[in-house]
Amino acid sequence: MRMSCNGCRVLRKGCTESCTIRPCLQWIPNAQSQANATLFLAKFYGRAGLINLIGAGPQNLRPGVFKSLLYEACGRIVDPAHGSVGLMCSGNWHLCEAAVDAVLNGSPIKQVPSELSASKCPQLKSSFDIRHVSKDKKSDDGLRKVKSQGRFKRSA
Secondary structure, three states: OOOOOHHHHHHOOOOOOOOOOHHHHOOOOOHHHHHHHHHHHHHHHOHHHHHHHHHHOOHHHHHHHHHHHHHHHHHHHHOOOOHHHHHHHOOOHHHHHHHHHHHHHOOOOOOOOHHHHOOOOHHHHOOOOOOOOOOOOOOOOOOOOOOOOOOOOOOO
């Protein structure tokens, strides 16, 4: 019988020979860091969501998917509006790397003040902000309309 990998052990999930998490943790040096990274991603994406996201990719790309999910989650904690792309574009990639190191070490992540987040990246300030919703009434293409069936069931 094979021992569970650190990811499955932290998630309290049975580890099999075809484990989706085990190959993803090979780039992380020690067992505690592997457990910290897996637990952080499971809290961020949800346990089932994490396993589904990793399992959706081809076998050879799963370690890259895990690493990408880790960097994106850390980027969203540091800069909730723009994430890791905003940190890279604004020249603050070192903050994302510091956040990943903090996760691997088990220490808390520090957020960036909002005025610092996308200050050097003007194209991210308005058009790609996840909080941006157009309030233009002229561009009504039917996407905002919600069809309601009423409060009660129809009587026969």
